[in-house]
Amino acid sequence: MxxxxxxxxxxxxxxxxxxxxxxxxxxxxxxxxxxxxxxxxxxxxxxxxxxxxxxxxxxxxxxxxxxxxxxxxxxxxxxxxxxxxxxxxxxxxxxxxxxxxxxxxxxxxxxxxxxxxxxxxxxxxxxKRNGLNPGLMVNQGKKFNDKPEIYHRIAKEIERYLMCRQLAQCKKKLLLRHNVNENYDNSSSPLLLPNISFRIRYHTYYLVTLYLLVxxxxxxxxxxxxxxxxxxxxxxxxxxxxxxxxxxxxxxxxxxxxxxxxxxxxxxxxxxxxxxxxxxxxxxxxxxxxxxxxxxxxxxxxxxxxxxxxxxxxxxxxxxxxxxxxSFYIYVPFFARYRFINKFIRCIKSKKQQTFSPYTPISPTSTNITTTDAEPQNNILNDVSRQKGFVQWLQRDGVFLLHLLNTHAGERLTIKCVEDLLAIWINNYEEKSKLADRLLKNEFQFSQ
Known part of the structure; x- marks a missing residue:
């Protein structure tokens, strides 16, 4: 009925x-x-x-x-x-x-x-004011059976959404620390950061907070x-x-x-x-x-x-x-978010074991993965601490978006997105010291 x-x-x-x-x-x-x-x-x-x-x-x-x-x-x-x-x-x-x-x-x-x-x-x-339209993202995910490469685009959108907020947080903290206002010319400052507008929501829990409020x-x-x-x-x-x-x-x-x-x-x-x-x-x-x-x-x-x-x-x-x-239980506590992501990591691990082949990158051109990265990526499938670091990088909004994909576009696409996001995180964001050096030198770039 x-x-x-x-x-x-x-x-x-x-x-x-x-x-x-x-x-x-x-x-x-x-x-x-x-x-x-x-x-x-x-x-x-x-x-x-x-x-x-x-x-x-x-x-x-x-x-x-x-x-x-x-x-x-x-x-x-x-x-x-x-x-x-x-x-x-x-x-x-x-x-x-x-x-x-x-x-x-x-x-x-x-x-x-x-x-x-x-x-x-x-x-x-x-x-819609958060920089990423979840409805359009899900509509893209529904075309997965016709266009298998669609998960690369969704993973990149989630990466940009998460990193724009984290970079905006870094920029706000540094500007406050050095008493620099938004109109300050960043080119003359020794603390160079990508040009992240403060108009974007810099909270990594914006979507979850809005959803719980609704x-x-x-x-x-x-x-x-x-x-x-x-x-x-x-x-x-x-x-x-x-x-x-x-x-x-x-x-x-x-x-x-x-x-x-x-x-x-x-x-x-x-x-x-x-x-x-x-x-x-x-x-x-x-x-x-x-x-x-x-x-x-x-x-x-x-x-x-x-x-x-x-x-x-x-x-x-x-x-x-x-x-x-x-909703509060699955989005706010860390252990619930980790349990949700760990379910897909286990699926990835099971798939690798069934194929009896070493882990290979999904798309070297999109995530800058080389064959030498196979061993670190195999390790994360068994390393709980690294998995928790990955879930911490996804934050609440990233897990919310993956829940949305899993509900409307299916588990198969969500597994592919988690697999691609794992590769992106390992190659670009896992070592925070390297990321900080790239930010200070204004050499930060999103994965291509």
Whole structure:
């Protein structure tokens, strides 16, 4: 069922899903699509069906009947359980039980849909400013079967992304240390560095921080929507938060006879079927005041929709909490990142053992690897400390990008990218002293 809704949502709403994961798509695709469908359905019921029927006095003509039904629909009705023997005469007390929502719920659905899309809009607005577009990178990775050399390009993009941030960090520290501002002419400084703009995000955990923030916004969005629905749908002292609990109790703990006879059950205070309407008709010389009963047929639809929404909010809240904790676990602690990368290193090692041939470089022209590098690269497949150094170089964002590739483009491409990144790291970045000398002499170059 979820796959059908995802396909429908992707056809209705053109949203690129290559930049995040299924737990996020549940928010901005499945929930968004269901809310839009609910808005269309409720609008159709309001305008193409009779959403309200009222009991009319016997002396009313057809014109008076139509007038009373329209007036009760526009001016709202109010609800008192049928167990009330007398309706309060105080007008202000009646106003406290007024149902003000049923004409506006199609717009409420659309506003809810927008707020479920809003965290995703924040994500796509900021992740493109980091110097690397994860969505385009995944789209390239999906062409791997047609163009096997595509993993070289992806590995180089990840290398440039990581090193630009690390170089920007170095430049910032050196400039602060020597009290040099951004407008200072670097050519006259003994501390020469590549021309790295400070406009680029120099944090190597920019993507992960942004992603976890968006996850947190998803949770806040659900909580805020429940509070807003409490305000919009409230009838008297009854709130939307209690609606789901009372409905579940009514369905699973009540007998069939009680369900048939108890039309004014507590859970129906939010979406009552039988309501009251006050209006008066001005005629020549006198006014006539009437209080009539009305049946809100559309509340049958709203009750089922919001009961399903209440259950879905509970499920979605739990999914969001678990997803936030899981995302924090796999991206932030070093041991989790090492475990993820080590899985691909073991696959590379297994492949080398199966071929019974010494490790050879993937692309000597792209990573400047020579045949003499075979022994050091064999060593890293068995050297835990060097593997940890490689994971440390990838940082959180590098592991995040590899997770994204693994999810959307497949494990085979991810293994190839890790293999290429290993070769790049060994030949260019493993010996930090040589890297520092190249930076100070302004001889740094990315792998070709």
């Amino acid at each position: 979820a796959d059908i809704i995802l396909k429908l949502s992707r056809s209705l709403i053109k949203v690129d899903t290559n930049k995040d994961f299924l737990s996020d798509q549940i928010h901005y695709q499945i929930t968004l699509t269901v809310l839009i469908i609910s808005a269309i359905a409720s609008t159709s019921l309001q305008y193409y069906a009779d959403p309200i029927h009222c009991i009319q006095p016997a002396q009313f003509t057809d014109g008076y009947t139509s007038f009373a039904r329209t007036l009760c629909w526009l001016n709202n009705t109010y609800f008192y359980p049928q167990t009330y023997t007398r309706i309060p005469m105080n007008k202000n007390e009646r106003l406290q039980h007024t149902l003000r929502y049923y004409q506006w719920l199609p717009f409420v659905y659309l506003i809810q849909a927008f707020f479920f899309l809003l965290p995703h809009l924040i994500w796509i607005s900021f992740y 996850k947190f916004i998803y949770i806040i969005n659900i909580i805020l929507q429940v509070f807003i629905l409490n305000i919009i749908l409230s009838t008297g002292n009854y709130r939307f938060f209690r609606f789901g609990f009372d409905t579940l109790t009514y369905v699973f703990r009540s007998s069939l006879r009680e369900r048939i006879g108890e039309l004014s059950h507590q859970h129906q205070q939010l979406f009552p079927f039988v309501t009251l309407c006050d209006f008066h008709i001005r005629e020549l010389g006198q006014d006539h005041y009437y209080t009539i009963e009305c049946i809100l047929l559309i509340n049958i639809f709203y009750e089922k929709i919001y009961f399903a929404m209440w259950i879905w909010f509970v499920i979605l809240f739990l999914i969001s909490i678990i997803s936030l904790i899981y």
